[in-house]
Amino acid sequence: xxxxxxxxxxxxxxxxxxxxxxxxxxxxxxxxxxxxxxxxxxxxxxxxxxxxxxxxxxxxxxxxxxxxxxxxxxxxxxxxxxxxxxxxxxxxxxxxxxxxxxxxxxxxxxxxxxxxxxxxxxxxxxxxxxxxxxxxxxxxxxxxxxxxxxxxxxxxxxxxxxxxxxxxxxxxxxxx
Numbered sequence: 001x002x003x004x005x006x007x008x009x010x011x012x013x014x015x016x017x018x019x020x021x022x023x024x025x026x027x028x029x030x031x032x033x034x035x036x037x038x039x040x041x042x043x044x045x046x047x048x049x050x051x052x053x054x055x056x057x058x059x060x061x062x063x064x065x066x067x068x069x070x071x072x073x074x075x076x077x078x079x080x081x082x083x084x085x086x087x088x089x090x091x092x093x094x095x096x097x098x099x100x101x102x103x104x105x106x107x108x109x110x111x112x113x114x115x116x117x118x119x120x121x122x123x124x125x126x127x128x129x130x131x132x133x134x135x136x137x138x139x140x141x142x143x144x145x146x147x148x149x150x151x152x153x154x155x156x157x158x159x160x161x162x163x164x165x166x167x168x169x170x171x172x173x174x175x176x
Contacts, residue, residue, distance in 0.1 A: 029043055029044045029139075030042070030043055030044075031043070031044060031141060031163055033109065035064070035066075037148055037149045038064045038146070038147070038148050038153075039145075039146070039147045039148075040064065040141075040143055040145065040146045041143070041144050041145040041146075042141045042142050042143040042144050042145075042161075043141075043142050043144065044139040044140070044141060044142075044163055045139045045140040045141075045142060046139060047137060047138065047139045047165065048137070048138070048139070049135065049136075049137050050074075050135065050136050050137075050138065050162070051074070051075035051076070051133070051134070051135045051170070052072035052073060052074055052075055052104075052133075052134055053072065053073045053075060053078050053131050053132070053133055053134075053174050054068075054070050054071070054072050054122055054123075054126055054131070054132050054134055055070075055071045055072065055073055055103065055126075055131055056070065056071040056126065057069065057070055057123055057126045057127070058070060058071060058105065063155070063157075064107065064146065064148070064153075064155075064161075065107060066107040066108055066109040066110075066161060067108055067109055067110045067116050067119050067120075068107070068108040068119050068122070068123055069105075069106075069107055069108075070105070070106055070107075070108060070123075070126075071103050071104070071105050071106075072103065072104050072105075072106055073099060073102055073103055073104070074102065074104070075133060077098075077099070077102045078099070078174065081095040081098055081099055082095075087175075089131075089175070104160075105159050106159060106160050106161070106162055107159060107160070107161040107162070108136075108138075108161075108162050108164055108167075109141065109161055109162065109163045109164060110164055110167070111138075111163055111164055111165045112165075115136075115164050115165065115166060115167045118167040118168060118169065119164070119167055121169060122134055122167075122169055125169070125172055125173070130172055130173040131173055131174040131175060132169050132171065132172055132173065132174070133169070133170040133171040133174050134167065134168065134169055134170060135167075135168050135170050136162070136164045136165075136166060136167040136168070137164065137165045137166040138162040138163055138164040138165055138166075138167075139162070139163050139165075140160050140161065140162060140163075141161040141162070141163045143155065143161065
């Protein structure tokens with residue numbers, strides 16, 4: 001295959017445009033998202049691999065929640081706590097306070113339909129009182145502009161938004 005064709009294909013993939021309903025539109029590292037009255041524009045940080053336990057699904061009333069509004073614990077922290085304390089998920093367990101201090105609230109935004117289906121699968125497990133172990137490749141979205149129903153939004157919550165390129169469930173329940 002001709003090198004220039006491969007180069008053009010790579011440029012095309014790097015500048016993909018997905019524009020079906022709630023799908024984000026991405027140009028290089030700039031992302032535009034239109035979802036349920038919200039319009040966000042922002043820049044993506046460095047793409048990294050992450051591993052977390054997803055402990056809870058949050059509820060977002062009138063604010064942008066992406067494809068999932070969740071509370072997560074880094075898998076490395078969970079494994080350390082489990083080694084040191086055993087079960088740390090009950091409030092009176094010695095490791096519970098450390099786990100709570102390390103929990104992270106986050107908004108997950110799927111970069112494509114396959115990633116969205118995988119996120120939906122993890123949320124389904126949470127609703128069954130399971131604690132899925134997940135891995136995703138993504139970048140933190142630095143929002144530059146956010147409007148809701150045409151009105152400017154000033155989000156000072158500090159909750160990170162992860163724009164995900166890949167998402168998989170490594171284990172359906174951390175406790176099993």
